[in-house]
Amino acid sequence: MKPAPFDYSAAGDLSDARRLLAGGAAKPVSGSQSLGPMLNLRLARPGRLVDVSALPELRAVAETAGAVTLGAAITHAEIEDGEVPDPTGGWLREAAGNIAYRAVRNRGTLGGSLAHADPAADWLIVMTGLGATAIVEGPQGRRRVAIEDFAVGPFVTALGAEELLVAVEVPRPGAGASWGYWKFARQVGEFAKASAAVLLDRQKGRLRCAVGALGRPPLLLGDPEGLIEGQVSPAAALRAALPERPAEALVLHVTALTRALAQARGGEEGR
Known part of the structure; x- marks a missing residue:
């Protein structure tokens, strides 16, 4: 068509x-x-x-001691290739390099992906795991929206009438922080069937466990400390958070969370 x-x-x-x-x-x-x-x-x-792809305001990058702000029109490929600063020391580059195919990454943008709010998309779960902030501008000026509050439903965001997502602020992890990100896709280049992201940043007191590709915005799990320390199992955490879903519907998500936790724990132990 x-x-x-x-x-x-x-x-x-x-x-x-x-x-x-x-x-x-x-x-x-x-x-x-x-x-x-x-x-x-x-x-x-x-x-x-x-067409907003060439707007200077959406192509700008700013660095502070605590974060890097990436313009919404920065492409996946620019992040993958290190053409813009990566405040995470490589986690963003790795995530960008696993989005779809290179042709898509050459044109697709960080802000476009987030504003589309596909529940299975990479940036939505990655930015939720990292605790990023969306910078939105509209007739009333600029406002900040925590990324977990930005997507309010499948393909639906908190953007108001005539508002634009102009940038994404990604906090710098503290010393010794570690990260895990795992997604299941039927083949390379496809959207995830299940995904999970885990951040262990004890220096800054940020422990986050998020699960994506649920047909809804990413789920930020309560009691991340219990999950990270093994006091709560991934299966139990997901059952408690999504009691309406049968266990068999969450098998891949349990596995994705288990593997992301293992990656993050391994990174912490290796530092």
Whole structure:
């Protein structure tokens, strides 16, 4: 299939993009690796596409002692290739290198993936595990949204009318921090059937265990200390968090969490 007819505009700057997006009939587009297929299937029928891929505000990168802020139009490939700072010391680069295929990574963007809010996407679970913050701009100015509050449903975000995701702030882990990320896909390049991310950052008091590809936003599990120390099993944690789901529906997610925990524990022991 081919898309329904639409107009195209390339925004000159962020204020121009907001002007073009006003009214709700237009949609922003950057790499078009998520929106493009939806247009072809006519699941999305915007009256206008507003290209924001070259906006300086969405291409900017800023570093502080505690975090790196990546513009929403930074591509997966730029992260994979180390063309932008990686505050995690390589965890972002590794995650980016396992997204789909190189052709997709060359065009797909960090912000586009997060704003699409596919429950099985890599960046949504990775950024949830890392405790990242979405930087959003709209008619009322800028606001910050914890990434676990950014996706509110499958393909639905907390973005309000005429708001844009402009950047993502990724905190720097403390000394000795370790990380685990595991996903199951039927073959290389496909979306995950189950995924999990674990952060052990004792210096900064950040312990996070997240599970993704659940058909909903990533699940940030309570009692990460119990999971990390082995006092609570992954199966028990998921049963408690998702009592409505049969155990057999969570087998892959239990395994993904088990493996992510093992990776993180191994990284901690190796430091």
